[in-house]
Every structure is written in C-alpha cells, then in structure tokens.
Amino acid sequence: MTPRNDPLEAAALERFMRATRAVNAAFDATRGESGFEPDGHSVARSLERLDAALRELETSEQSLDAILSRRAGH
Structure with a gap:
C-alpha cells in the first residue's frame, strides 16, 4: 500500500485506532x-x-474498510 496524504483516510484510521484503544481500556x-x-x-x-x-x-472498521476499498477501486 502506497502512503498518501488523504485526510479522509487519515481521519478514519485515527478513529479506528481510538476505538481500538477504547475497547482495550x-x-x-x-x-x-x-x-x-x-x-x-x-x-x-x-x-x-x-x-x-x-x-x-465495528463502525470505525466498516468506515475505514469502505474508504480503503474505494481507494483500491473495488
């Protein structure tokens, strides 16, 4: 995967990471x-x-997946 400066992707990834930390806590x-x-x-x-x-x-993962799929052209 080639890194990009996609603000939508970065925000979705940050949301997913926050959600992961919240689940752990x-x-x-x-x-x-x-x-x-x-x-x-x-x-x-x-x-x-x-x-x-x-x-x-779950919601943040679905959002991130949708963004990454769209980027990959699926």
Missing part, C-alpha cells in the same frame, strides 16, 4: 472489577462501556 476495566457492588451497578457500567466501545470499533 473498557475490557481492562471489566477484568479489574475487584469488588462487586451489591446491586451490580459497577459491573453493569463496565459492560455497557465495553459494549459501546465494541460498537464504535
């Missing part, structure tokens, strides 16, 4: 639950955060 938070609240709110919040991060990762 959210996953780490779910594993780091040392104490469970009696009502389970902290666990639920951690899982909601992970779910949202995974959705953003």
